[in-house]
Amino acid sequence: MTTIAPGATIGIFGGGQLGRMIALAAAQLGYRTHIYAPEASGPAADVSASWTRGEYADVEALAAFATSVDVVTYEFENIDPAAVEVLATHGLVRPGAQALRVAQDRLAEKRFVAALGGLTAPFAPVEDLDDLEQAIEQVGSRAILKTNRMGYDGKGQARLNEPGDAVGAWNAIGRQSAILEGFVTFAEEFSVILVRGADGMIHFWDSAANVHVNGILATSTTPAGALIEGQMEQARALAKQVADALDYVGVLTLEFFASADGPVFNEMAPRVHNSGHWTIEGAVTSQFENHVRAISGLPLGDTGLAAVRVEMTNLIGDDADRWQAILSDPANHLHLYGKHEARPGRKMGHVTRLTL
Numbered sequence: 190m191t192t193i194a195p196g197a198t199i200g201i202f203g204g205g206q207l208g209r210m211i212a213l214a215a216a217q218l219g220y221r222t223h224i225y226a227p228e229a230s231g232p233a234a235d236v237s238a239s240w241t242r243g244e245y246a247d248v249e250a251l252a253a254f255a256t257s258v259d260v261v262t263y264e265f266e267n268i269d270p271a272a273v274e275v276l277a278t279h280g281l282v283r284p285g286a287q288a289l290r291v292a293q294d295r296l297a298e299k300r301f302v303a304a305l306g307g308l309t310a311p312f313a314p315v316e317d318l319d320d321l322e323q324a325i326e327q328v329g330s331r332a333i334l335k336t337n338r339m340g341y342d343g344k345g346q347a348r349l350n351e352p353g354d355a356v357g358a359w360n361a362i363g364r365q366s367a368i369l370e371g372f373v374t375f376a377e378e379f380s381v382i383l384v385r386g387a388d389g390m391i392h393f394w395d396s397a398a399n400v401h402v403n404g405i406l407a408t409s410t411t412p413a414g415a416l417i418e419g420q421m422e423q424a425r426a427l428a429k430q431v432a433d434a435l436d437y438v439g440v441l442t443l444e445f446f447a448s449a450d451g452p453v454f455n456e457m458a459p460r461v462h463n464s465g466h467w468t469i470e471g472a473v474t475s476q477f478e479n480h481v482r483a484i485s486g487l488p489l490g491d492t493g494l495a496a497v498r499v500e501m502t503n504l505i506g507d508d509a510d511r512w513q514a515i516l517s518d519p520a521n522h523l524h525l526y527g528k529h530e531a532r533p534g535r536k537m538g539h540v541t542r543l544t545l
């Protein structure tokens with residue numbers, strides 16, 4: 190098994206807050222980090238030794254990057270699969286290309302999970318308006334149309350309530366390759382976050398209950414309550430199947446709806462996840478540290494809870510202006526991502542509160 194010893198350089202795709210928090214965890218363990226991103230700068234720049242500005246599809250720049258670091262990982266999964274293949278021939282990529290290929294495409298991830306026996310919303314592929322009309326007949330007109338690629342924080346989605354909404358929804362998502370999903374009735378949402386080592390060993394963090402507002406995660410709370418806890422075992426079994434099937438190395442997140450029929454798989458992220466930010470203070474080992482440990486081939490840390498109750502609240506847009514009030518309560522752990530402009534809907538930071 191390859192061990193990448195402290196002192197080595199970890200390459201990270203994407204220079205946002207997830208890259209920043211991976212870089213901070215890497216620094217704690219004595220690694221250097223090198224970011225690759227299309228922007229000139231970003232939240233991860235302040236805490237990383239090197240930054241390459243390059244397009245995600247620039248095969249030559251990617252190859253040079255892969256050669257210059259000891260392992261490549263990512264905070265962002267929407268990288269051209271052909272580029273990832275190139276990368277993998279020039280260096281070690283963890284998680285691997287197959288995980289990226291599945292997780293960056295909503296249709297592929299739903300098909301993948303359904304083939305493993307996981308429960309999903311009814312879904313159908315949509316390439317044009319005719320497909321959409323057919324899809325509505327198949328999954329029903331109470332549905333969500335989502336772009337297959339590049340969607341996040343509720344972006345690239347349109348709600349349908351009746352068949353007449355088809356044209357509007359198709360235009361709203363920019364007439365691109367999409368998936369139509371039947372609307373799932375659920376009581377609560379949660380995620381399963383696991384870390385899988387290169388030796389195949391898996392550890393799970395406790396599932397948090399996730400509350401979304403306007404399609405964006407607002408809070409994650411653990412313990413998650415009886416309903417979610419009752420569905421956690423089944424959801425974890427599916428997550429383990431997914432991780433094993435992809436021969437996954439690193440942190441993997443699966444989002445679920447807790448429905449009357451049990452856990453319904455929504456989507457997966459082949460990376461650390463916003464719903465796991467609470468683990469920085471709330472777990473013995475954070476998702477960021479264990480991700481670094483896994484991709485470096487180090488032993489994994491304990492994922493157990495470090496508090497009786499943990500609540501993570503995202504600071505969206507000008508929420509972050511309240512930093513002084515937040516810090517006036519000594520129980521709060523404040524995280525700011527160093528973003529210069531507080532646009533509405535933009536994740537500026539988060540606060541974690543522990544009950545010890």
Ligand SMILES: Nc1ncnc2c1ncn2[C@@H]1O[C@H](COP(=O)(O)OP(=O)(O)O)[C@@H](O)[C@H]1O
Pocket residue numbers: 310333340341342343344370371372373374378401404444455456
């Ligand atoms: N099929 C569905 N039925 C009901 N609600 C849904 C469905 N798909 C998504 N949602 C709601 O929208 C949120 C965002 O959708 P999601 O597919 O997770 O996209 P994103 O990549 O933006 O997080 C979900 O967390 C959930 O609250």
Ligand SMILES: [Mg+2]
Pocket residue numbers: 444456
């Ligand atoms: Mg989501």
